[in-house]
Amino acid sequence: MKVVKFGGSSLASGRQLEKVLQIVTADRERKVVVVSAPGKRYAEDIKVTDLLIECADDCLQNKDPKEKVAAVLERYAAIANELNLSDGVIQEIHDDLLTRIASDKSKPDRFIDLLKASGEDNNAKLVAAYFRAQGVEAHYVDPKEAGLLVSDEPGNAQALPESYLRLNSLNEQSGIQIFPGFFGYSLSGEVFTFSRSGSDITGSILANALKADLYENFTDVDAVYSVNPSIVQKPKEIKELTYREMRELSYAGFTVLHDEALVPAFRAGIPVNIKNTNNPSAPGTLIVNERDNTNGPVIGIASDKGFCSIYVSKYLMNREIGFGRKLLGVLEDYGLSYEHTPSGIDDVSVILRENQLDEKIMDEVINRIKNELHADEVKVAHSLALIMVVGEGMRRNVGTMAKASKALAKARVNIEMINQGSSEVSMMFGVKEVDEKRAVQALYEEFFVPVTV
Ligand SMILES: Nc1ncnc2c1ncn2[C@@H]1O[C@H](COP(=O)(O)OP(=O)(O)O)[C@@H](O)[C@H]1O
Ligand SMILES: N[C@@H](CC(=O)OP(=O)(O)O)C(=O)O
Incomplete structure (x- = not known):
């Protein structure tokens, strides 16, 4: 049995839903289908999730959300029209949206989650209606009834362990189950969403709970590429990589899969196959526990912007027991x-995501480090990019770090800092944001261009 997830780009229009139906019905093992909200149809388009956030913001500011509601409904109506579906399902979506808008707003974050989740919830109803109209037995699954329980952290929920046993009963249902991604219910029955792009997590949870043979994640690229395709044109495709490599890469910038989406599949030993809805015959990328190490030391290079570093120096720091704990304790006090x-x-x-702190918090943190830890020097560097070079093969190869730093020097990129992960499957380079692209391109050329595919 396979759990199949389709991302927003795979569900953005009626034409895309036709492809989804074909893919699902082409393989009898595809029994559980996780759907995102309709995504972008073209580069400048707005995802339904973003429209819903705008809608929630209007409501919270006591503005009339009429225009935003119309824009959301229009997305579903356009799909339904393209597929000649009856008006019933659009009326249902309309009524659902108005009920959500009229609900309690005393906890704004929870209200935003309730609206955000409607994107996937209503899309699952639409997809199920379309499948049925085409003569396929398909059922919308309510995550509350199915038992997807999550922590009560708005916009950042996590599945509760008891979910897995409860969800297992989906295996006994007939037909194709259409499950909305991205959200679940707290123990008190409220809606909470995962972090953005979290439908990938729902698919992985279901794959684990149902002990699927495979978790297929359909998106809009033929494979996971060795580098972000917006930085290098037509990069090398990755055929196979390990959970650990993919987790490092997705955390460091490979947005093709949510970085939290691997753990449930990994725990149950379920392979994950990234595939293209627009080219389903392409084999895609398989994420597994172990792979052959025949492709050289590096499998992928990811990067992300928006970091800062706090540099702390103190003579004889090495002898001061507890210095590290006190330093990190200051950050913990601010929830950083x-x-x-x-x-x-x-x-x-200490390297942090810059969006966590404003100037005031940064000043307080620096003063506390200076005063409480008696540091000789505390300096902050802003606008850093982190580049992560990843590959299981690095453990057995000598000189990978030297090759990488030589390539960066040749491209005239100044390395601000270096860190090798203890697992030895990754090394991190901190560079200025302005150098990010050049650095990634130089590393790509160093590790991938000479390799014949
Ligand atoms: N290394 C990579 N390999 C493939 N795609 C990547 C990579 N890094 C970033 N991406 C981006 O991820 C996108 C797919 O993820 P996403 O937009 O979340 O799709 P979906 O709508 O299916 O959820 C691709 O279109 C691509 O731009
Ligand atoms: N729709 C949600 C959840 C999601 O997973 O979407 P997508 O599959 O389009 O990345 C978001 O935009 O965050």
């Missing part, structure tokens, strides 16, 4: 999460 901590004998840098 950090990414890396490259260190030397008398100095350490």
